[in-house]
Amino acid sequence: MLSPLADRIRPTTIDDIVGQRHLFGKGCYLRRIIEGGNIPNMIFYGPPGVGKTTAANIIAESTGMKLHRLNGTSAGIADIKDVIADTRTLDGANGVLLYLDEIQYLNKKQQQSLLEYIEDGSITLIASTTENPYFYVYNAILSRSAVFEFKAVTAQDIVPACKRAFDILSKESGTEIRADDEVLMYIANGCGGDVRKAVSVCELCFYGAEKQDGTAVITLEEAKAFTQRSNMHYDRDGDQHYDILSGLQKSIRGSDENAALHYAARLIEAGDIISLSRRLLVIASEDIGLAYPLAVPIVKACVDSAMQLGLPEARIPLAEAVILLATAPKSNSAYMAIAAALDDVRNRDCGTFPRCIQNKHYDGEDSDKSGQNYLYPHDFPMHYVRQQYLPDAIKDRVYYHFGDNKTEQAAFAYRQAVLEKTGNKLPPKP
DSSP states (O other): OOOOHHHHTOOSSGGGOOSOHHHHSTTOHHHHHHHHTOOOOEEEEOOTTSSHHHHHHHHHHHHOSEEEEEETTTOOHHHHHHHHHHTTSSTTTTOEEEEEETGGGSOHHHHHHHHHHHHTTSEEEEEEESSOHHHHSOHHHHTTSEEEEOOOOOHHHHHHHHHHHHHHHHHHHTOEEEOOHHHHHHHHHHTTTOHHHHHHHHHHHHHHSEEETTEEEOOHHHHHHHHTTTTOOOOTTSHHHHHHHHHHHHHHHTTOHHHHHHHHHHHHHTTOHHHHHHHHHHHIIIIIGGGSTTHHHHHHHHHHHHHHHOTTTTHHHHHHHHHHHHHSOOOOHHHHHHHHHHHHHHHSOOOOOOGGGSSOOOOOTTOSSOSOOOOOGGGSGGGOOOOOOSOGGGTTOOOOOOOSSHHHHHHHHHHHHHHHHTTOOOOOOO
16 A cells, blocks of 8 residues: 655655755755754754655654654653663664654653753754744753744745656556646645645545546646645644734734735634634724724624624624724824833832822821812813822823824813813923
C-alpha cells in the first residue's frame, strides 16, 4: 500500500524545501547552523504543512546521532523513558536526537522529564508545534532552545510543488496528466499556505479525473470541488483566531472598511459570529467611543439581530456594524481615561474621600468639624458649583481629555460656557 503522496515527495535536502527562504536561503542563520553540523535544541513553530517536519527530518538524518521520533498526541512517559534509556547505550554514545512533533500536547511533567538530559547534552531536542511555543512549551525547555518561526508558504512557491506532485503521479501510474496554469494556481491559492494540503488536493484531483484517451484531464471544477474551504486555516483556540480578531479591530481603528469586512468574513465563514459580535461591541466603546456614542446602541442592535437570525442572514447586520464602525469618527478618550484612573487605583495611595461627598449625615458630639458641607449642584446657576470630589492625595488629577471630534468638542464648549457664566477658571483647551 502506497503512503500518501505528500510523504512520498517530501524533500530530502534543504534546497528542496518549499518556501521558508528567511530560514533556509543562502547565508541564513538556520541554514548555517545545519551546514555547520553543531545542532542546538530547536523548536519549530508555525502553521501545518509548511515544512517543519521535513526540516526536522533532514537535520536529524544529517547528524549521525541515534534518532528517535515521537508525536506529542500519542507519546507517554514510557516512550520518553525509552529515549532516555538510549542515552546510556552504545547506540547513543554519539548522543540521541529526539524529534518531537506537536510538543504542545505533552503535559508539563512529560516535558520536565526531558529537561535534565537536554541540559547535559545527552539528548538534542528538535520539537515542532502549530501553537505559540511561548504559551504551550515549558519555560525551562524554551530557555534552552532556539525558536524558529515557519511561515505560510506563498501560492507562487506552492505551484512548483503541485507540478512536481502531478509529475510523480504521472510516472507512477503511466498516465499523462494535463493541468493548466489556472488549475495549479487555484489549488495553490486555495490551500492557505499549506503545501501538504495542496499536494493532497493534487492527488485527489488525479484519482477523480476523467480519463480521455489515456490522459487524465484536471479541470478547474474538480480543483474547486476538492480544494473546498481548505484555505480557511481557522482554529477558534489557536493563534490565528486572535490574529483575525486583531486584524478586524486594527482595520476598523484605521478606518479601512474593506479590510475590516475581509476579517469579518473569515469569522462568518467559520461560523464564529459570537467572537465577531463580542469584538464589535468592544470596538464601539474603545475606538469610536465618545466621538459617536450612538455607535454602542446601534452595534448592540445589530449584534442582537444577528444572534436572533443566525447564519446565513446574520452576516447582514454584522456587516452593517462593521461598516458603521470603520467609517465612524474615532476617539479613544474614554478608554484612555479609565486606564489612567485604574492605574492610580492600583498603584497609588489615593487617600480618603473628601468630607463633602461621604455618605454620612451625623458627625457625633466629639467631632472637630461638624456638618457634611456638601453643595447640591442643582441649587446653583446652570446646575454647577465648584467643589472637591477627588481624594486629597490626587485632588488635581486629570484622567479625561476631550477628543478633537465634533461631539466631544461640543461637550467641551458647553463646559467652557458653564465655567464662564459661573465665574470659574477655564480648563486648557485640548
